[in-house]
Amino acid sequence: MLVGQSTLECALIKTIIYLFSYLGLICLLYFYLALSVGGVRAISHPVSILIECVGVIEILWYLLWFLPYKHRLQKQPAVFPPQLSRDHRRELFQRSLLITTDIELFARKWMCGAHMDDIRRENIKEWLLWALFNREGPPGDDNEELEEYMDEIEEKMGWEIKPGKGPAQSVRLNFDRIKVTHRSLLYYAFLGTTDFITSMILMISGFRFYSQPRSAFFKSFPFRFMTLLYTYKSASPDLSYFYRPHKSSKHRPIVFIHGVGIGLAPYIPALLKIPKDIGILAIEIMQVSSRITTPLPLAIDLIREIGDIVSQQNLDNFVFIGDSYGTFFTSLFLQSPFLASKTHSVMMIDPVSVLLHLPDVAFNFTRRKPVEPNELELYWAVQTEPGIAFTLGRRFCWRDHVVWREDLLSRSTTIIMGGDDCIVNAEAIASYITNGSLEWTWEDRESWKKSLREWKGEGLELVWLEGYDHGQGIMSPRMLPKIVGMIERYCEITNERRNSFEPDSKFGEGMSNREGLDI
Structure with missing residues (x-):
């Protein structure tokens, strides 16, 4: 979820970044100031001793773990699938x-x-x-x-390019240097606590946790003690997941893959709003969830393991939903004969895989200097997070994940995207989805604004969220019920198709500009 552009939100995101990045230096500065003002008596106070201990631990964490880890990430070569003919x-x-x-x-x-x-x-x-x-x-x-x-x-x-090699430097995602920033132990403590609370909420709400083998416990940090206590074992050695059993005979189940960030925590409101008799398989990609963990397998191995998970739950005729990074799996689902035969319809929220040959996603993730608060949040929380940066820089092949319009015409597909998306070229994607071209006019954009009211749930459709940034639509309390309504419509098993979709009387109301949301 990206913050807005207000001064308060800018101050909030900078405070969080400084706290989670420089906690050791902050504690060291406190020690210096306390010693200068109050002498030995001030630094020997129990509160001061606690702050000083935290500072020592954080500085040791930076020197003994982060610096060697950063060096090791840089040294690891890119891994590619077999060459194309x-x-x-x-x-x-x-x-x-x-x-x-x-x-x-x-x-x-x-x-x-x-x-x-x-x-x-x-x-x-x-x-x-x-x-x-x-x-x-x-x-x-x-x-x-x-x-x-x-x-x-x-x-x-229309003209010749000069021979030789000029001073220009190209973006080559898998060969460029990985830029990472430090996270304090406090950050990982916060992350582990959030993950535990998320797991408890999901299990109390009827989800079952399917864990990796117990041998994987020490391969992921913060540690997940549910890995040691699991009741259900995942069919995949690399992927854990949550599953709510499918009970409805009138609906299709859902397979969901989240975006980059902190895993499933931001999606709890969406997952719990979906009717409880609709089965949900929520797959966790820990390598893009701010974890210190093992590398992500290649796409060919990954999709096989996802197929094993789908077979484990005996899912068929499901709706695939991917959000942001999760949309990278759309092409894998559609290219896999096994999964394609079981995928009824597709919903891509904040897609980053459409028009992936364009430079916007790669450039904005690796070369853009952050200026606005949303860009600063993206830079720290995603672009320079060690696990995410390594996954995108050394374990990602764009041609495995690019989605073309022709691929999406094979079944009912909805693209939901914000008009102010700061990662992709939103207008180009919208134009490509609606008319197959990258060229658009302001009349086209005005028509996109009506797409939410005119959505039918048939064929290839665009839902344009005017004024929303990347990740804000599904996190918005105002927009979430409408997105869930579309998901429910896709899940319905019926031969009758209504001319319009109106899950509630407020569905067609206009939208305000970007909402400022808590992170």
Whole structure:
């Protein structure tokens, strides 16, 4: 959930960041001030001793754990799936080029905003080697193929790119240096407490926790004691999950995958609002939940393990829902023969996987300097969180997760996104979903504003949340009931299709601008 733009929210997020990042230095500063003002008597007070002990522990944590851990993350190489064939590479290249309208802007943003005079043929070849060949330069036996791609790029640009290599630096997610920031032990204590409370709420509400093997207890920090006390064992050695048994004969069950952040905690209101007779399988991706844990498996292994979990619960004809990072699994579900046959419909909330060939997601996650409060929160809580940064930088292959419009036409699919999304190019995605092109007009945007009222739950549809940032829609107390209503409609098993969807009398009301929400 991203904060808004108010001064109060800016102060709040900065306070949280400083507290959870520099607690050891804050305690050291307290010791210095207490000694300077009150002498030995002040620093020997029980409260002072407690603060000083916390400071010593935090400083040791930084020196003995964070610095070596940071060094180890940087040294680990990227892991890729098998190489694509030349025909598949060409198909991927041409598909991406076909729906890219402003090729010059496309190239400049992938080159970190460099001027075209600084971008030469070898710069773009270097980027293509990462994007299509999964390797670093210089070109070798594949130079002939690269030259063919360069000719097509120049043809679309309408002019020749200068030879040689310029000073421009390209964004190459898997080869760039991973930028991480420190988190105090207090932060992990807060995270562990939040995780425990979340688990208790879900289990009290009828969910069962399916844990990884007990041997995985020491492979994740903060420790999850439910791993030692589990009653149910996950079919996957790498993924834990919560499952609420499906009891309804009139509805379909749900498979849900969360976004980056702190796991399932922010989604409790949404999960509990869904009628209790509808089964929910909520899969946890701990590698993007601010955990210190083992690396995420490759996509081919990951989707097999998810298939094992679905088989364990004997789910069929389900609705797949992904939020933010969870939308990266959409293509995996649709490409897997086993899961595709069981997926009835898809709901993508704040999608980051659509038009993934565009530079917005990669650039905003790795190169953008935060200015606004929402960008600052994203930078600290997501972009530079060690586990998330490593997963996206060393265990992520964009072509495994990119979603194309044609993929979504195979079944009922709804895309829910905020009009002020600070991670993706919201207008480009909305235009691509609605008319298959990246070009849009203000008349198009006005029509998108009506999409919430006109949603039918049939075919490929866009729901545009005007004034909402990334992650704010499903967290908003005002918007959440409407999103849950759409989920319920997808879950319904009926042959009758109404012309409009109105779960309550307030569903079609207009929306205000971005809501300021607590984090």
